[in-house]
Amino acid sequence: MRNMGQWSTKWNQLTEKVQPSIASAGRICHKTGNVLNLIGIWTWKLRKVIMAIPIILLSIYIARLNHNMLPDMVGINLQLTGEYARMVSKNLAVYGPLALTGACMLMMMLSRKTLYPWLICLFSLALPILILITNIFPG
Numbered sequence: 001m002r003n004m005g006q007w008s009t010k011w012n013q014l015t016e017k018v019q020p021s022i023a024s025a026g027r028i029c030h031k032t033g034n035v036l037n038l039i040g041i042w043t044w045k046l047r048k049v050i051m052a053i054p055i056i057l058l059s060i061y062i063a064r065l066n067h068n069m070l071p072d073m074v075g076i077n078l079q080l081t082g083e084y085a086r087m088v089s090k091n092l093a094v095y096g097p098l099a100l101t102g103a104c105m106l107m108m109m110l111s112r113k114t115l116y117p118w119l120i121c122l123f124s125l126a127l128p129i130l131i132l133i134t135n136i137f138p139g
Contacts, residue, residue: 048114052105055121059101062128067094070135078134097128 043050067090074093075084088096101124108117 048109051114051118052108052121055101055105055118055125059098059125059128062125062132063094063098066097066128066132069132070094074131074135076131093131094128097124097131100124100127 070090070093072090073087074090075087076093077085079085101121104117104121104124108114108121111117
Protein backbone atom coordinates (compact mmCIF):
# COMPACT_ATOMS: atom_id res chain seq x y z
CA MET A 1 0.00 0.00 0.00
CA ARG A 2 2.85 2.28 0.80
CA ASN A 3 4.29 1.74 -2.72
CA MET A 4 0.94 2.68 -4.15
CA GLY A 5 1.14 6.07 -2.45
CA GLN A 6 4.62 6.68 -3.84
CA TRP A 7 3.46 5.77 -7.33
CA SER A 8 0.48 8.08 -7.12
CA THR A 9 2.60 11.03 -5.94
CA LYS A 10 5.13 10.41 -8.72
CA TRP A 11 2.28 10.18 -11.22
CA ASN A 12 0.84 13.48 -10.00
CA GLN A 13 4.25 15.14 -10.26
CA LEU A 14 4.68 13.84 -13.80
CA THR A 15 1.25 15.04 -14.89
CA GLU A 16 1.94 18.48 -13.41
CA LYS A 17 5.18 18.69 -15.44
CA VAL A 18 3.64 17.45 -18.69
CA GLN A 19 0.29 19.26 -18.51
CA PRO A 20 1.54 22.63 -19.88
CA SER A 21 3.29 20.89 -22.79
CA ILE A 22 0.15 18.96 -23.67
CA ALA A 23 -1.93 22.13 -23.50
CA SER A 24 0.48 24.05 -25.75
CA ALA A 25 0.62 21.14 -28.22
CA GLY A 26 -3.19 21.15 -28.30
CA ARG A 27 -3.23 24.89 -29.04
CA ILE A 28 -0.64 24.44 -31.81
CA CYS A 29 -2.67 21.62 -33.37
CA HIS A 30 -5.82 23.74 -33.19
CA LYS A 31 -4.11 26.75 -34.85
CA THR A 32 -2.58 24.51 -37.52
CA GLY A 33 -5.99 23.02 -38.23
CA ASN A 34 -7.48 26.51 -38.55
CA VAL A 35 -4.74 27.58 -40.99
CA LEU A 36 -5.20 24.44 -43.12
CA ASN A 37 -8.96 24.97 -43.13
CA LEU A 38 -8.48 28.57 -44.27
CA ILE A 39 -6.09 27.45 -47.04
CA GLY A 40 -8.65 24.86 -48.17
CA ILE A 41 -11.45 27.42 -48.23
CA TRP A 42 -9.42 29.92 -50.30
CA THR A 43 -8.20 27.19 -52.63
CA TRP A 44 -11.82 26.20 -53.25
CA LYS A 45 -12.86 29.80 -53.85
CA LEU A 46 -9.97 30.42 -56.26
CA ARG A 47 -10.12 27.04 -58.02
CA LYS A 48 -11.07 28.53 -61.38
CA VAL A 49 -8.16 30.95 -61.33
CA ILE A 50 -5.75 28.25 -60.16
CA MET A 51 -6.91 25.94 -62.95
CA ALA A 52 -6.78 28.74 -65.54
CA ILE A 53 -3.16 29.74 -64.95
CA PRO A 54 -1.53 26.70 -66.68
CA ILE A 55 -3.95 26.92 -69.61
CA ILE A 56 -3.20 30.62 -70.13
CA LEU A 57 0.55 30.12 -69.95
CA LEU A 58 0.47 27.11 -72.28
CA SER A 59 -1.76 28.85 -74.83
CA ILE A 60 0.53 31.89 -74.91
CA TYR A 61 3.57 29.63 -75.30
CA ILE A 62 1.95 27.72 -78.19
CA ALA A 63 0.87 30.99 -79.86
CA ARG A 64 4.43 32.33 -79.66
CA LEU A 65 5.76 29.06 -81.05
CA ASN A 66 3.26 29.16 -83.93
CA HIS A 67 4.06 32.79 -84.65
CA ASN A 68 7.75 31.97 -84.98
CA MET A 69 7.40 28.73 -86.96
CA LEU A 70 4.44 29.16 -89.31
CA PRO A 71 4.83 30.59 -92.83
CA ASP A 72 3.09 33.83 -93.92
CA MET A 73 0.17 31.90 -95.46
CA VAL A 74 -1.05 28.94 -93.45
CA GLY A 75 -3.01 26.05 -94.86
CA ILE A 76 -6.16 24.91 -93.08
CA ASN A 77 -8.03 21.61 -93.53
CA LEU A 78 -5.47 19.32 -95.15
CA GLN A 79 -7.11 17.18 -97.86
CA LEU A 80 -6.27 13.58 -98.80
CA THR A 81 -4.57 14.84 -101.95
CA GLY A 82 -2.02 16.75 -99.85
CA GLU A 83 -3.44 20.20 -100.61
CA TYR A 84 -5.12 22.55 -98.20
CA ALA A 85 -8.79 23.46 -98.59
CA ARG A 86 -8.17 27.04 -97.49
CA MET A 87 -5.23 29.36 -96.92
CA VAL A 88 -5.30 31.99 -94.16
CA SER A 89 -2.82 34.53 -92.88
CA LYS A 90 -0.37 33.68 -90.14
CA ASN A 91 -1.98 36.15 -87.74
CA LEU A 92 -5.37 34.49 -88.08
CA ALA A 93 -3.81 31.06 -87.59
CA VAL A 94 -2.04 32.25 -84.43
CA TYR A 95 -4.61 34.52 -82.81
CA GLY A 96 -7.74 32.59 -83.85
CA PRO A 97 -7.02 29.53 -81.68
CA LEU A 98 -5.79 31.87 -78.93
CA ALA A 99 -9.15 33.68 -79.04
CA LEU A 100 -10.96 30.32 -79.00
CA THR A 101 -9.06 29.30 -75.86
CA GLY A 102 -9.85 32.70 -74.33
CA ALA A 103 -13.55 32.22 -75.09
CA CYS A 104 -13.40 28.80 -73.46
CA MET A 105 -11.71 30.36 -70.41
CA LEU A 106 -14.47 32.96 -70.25
CA MET A 107 -17.04 30.17 -70.42
CA MET A 108 -15.26 28.46 -67.54
CA MET A 109 -15.24 31.63 -65.43
CA LEU A 110 -18.94 32.29 -66.03
CA SER A 111 -20.06 28.69 -65.54
CA ARG A 112 -21.07 27.20 -62.21
CA LYS A 113 -19.19 24.06 -63.08
CA THR A 114 -15.42 24.14 -63.34
CA LEU A 115 -14.03 20.85 -64.57
CA TYR A 116 -15.99 20.42 -67.83
CA PRO A 117 -15.22 23.89 -69.22
CA TRP A 118 -11.62 23.47 -68.06
CA LEU A 119 -11.36 20.25 -70.08
CA ILE A 120 -12.82 22.07 -73.09
CA CYS A 121 -10.10 24.72 -72.65
CA LEU A 122 -7.51 21.97 -72.50
CA PHE A 123 -8.83 20.36 -75.70
CA SER A 124 -8.95 23.77 -77.43
CA LEU A 125 -5.16 23.82 -77.14
CA ALA A 126 -5.05 20.96 -79.65
CA LEU A 127 -6.10 23.27 -82.51
CA PRO A 128 -2.93 25.39 -82.66
CA ILE A 129 -0.80 22.27 -82.23
CA LEU A 130 -2.60 20.59 -85.13
CA ILE A 131 -2.19 23.71 -87.30
CA LEU A 132 1.52 23.70 -86.57
CA ILE A 133 1.94 19.99 -87.26
CA THR A 134 -0.02 20.01 -90.51
CA ASN A 135 1.91 23.00 -91.83
CA ILE A 136 5.33 21.71 -90.88
CA PHE A 137 4.74 18.10 -91.97
CA PRO A 138 2.03 18.32 -94.66
CA GLY A 139 1.18 14.86 -95.83
